[in-house]
Amino acid sequence: MSSLTAHSNPNIAIAREYYGFVVYLASFVVFAIYLVWAILPDSALKAVGITYYPTRHWALVIPIWILGLIPFTILMFIGTVLWRTSPLDSLYTITDEYASPMQREDQIKFVAKDTSVPDLQDVPLAMVNRCMFEEPIRRPAFGNADKSS
Numbered sequence: 001m002s003s004l005t006a007h008s009n010p011n012i013a014i015a016r017e018y019y020g021f022v023v024y025l026a027s028f029v030v031f032a033i034y035l036v037w038a039i040l041p042d043s044a045l046k047a048v049g050i051t052y053y054p055t056r057h058w059a060l061v062i063p064i065w066i067l068g069l070i071p072f073t074i075l076m077f078i079g080t081v082l083w084r085t086s087p088l089d090s091l092y093t094i095t096d097e098y099a100s101p102m103q104r105e106d107q108i109k110f111v112a113k114d115t116s117v118p119d120l121q122d123v124p125l126a127m128v129n130r131c132m133f134e135e136p137i138r139r140p141a142f143g144n145a146d147k148s149s
Helices: 010-039 042-048 057-084 104-112 125-133
Strands: none
Touching: 010 057
């Protein structure tokens, strides 16, 4: 049995749109309830019949905690990436066992045909350095040669 995706079955895409809209509306309802709880005095809530609710202390603590969680998450992500990155003098920064290095004939095909898309392969570090840091050959434009006569 093949798995269905949103591209193959339009009913799945429509269902996702409905679910997204329901979550969108629910977020406004939850935010409105939060504002009512945080702003209205205890007497107004008791008059409506709401007697069991958290203390107002949490009306400030939860948003501040969420605002503190955002930079913490970003810094942890950056720290994890830096921790998992190999040092610059490691051979793992150049290649690994899953590498599919570009062979010499593939380089020639890639350079020769401007309209073709080559197979997905790893570009050798020497070729990258040559393309990025080597001075291009400067040829005078046709008809613009120095005429010192």
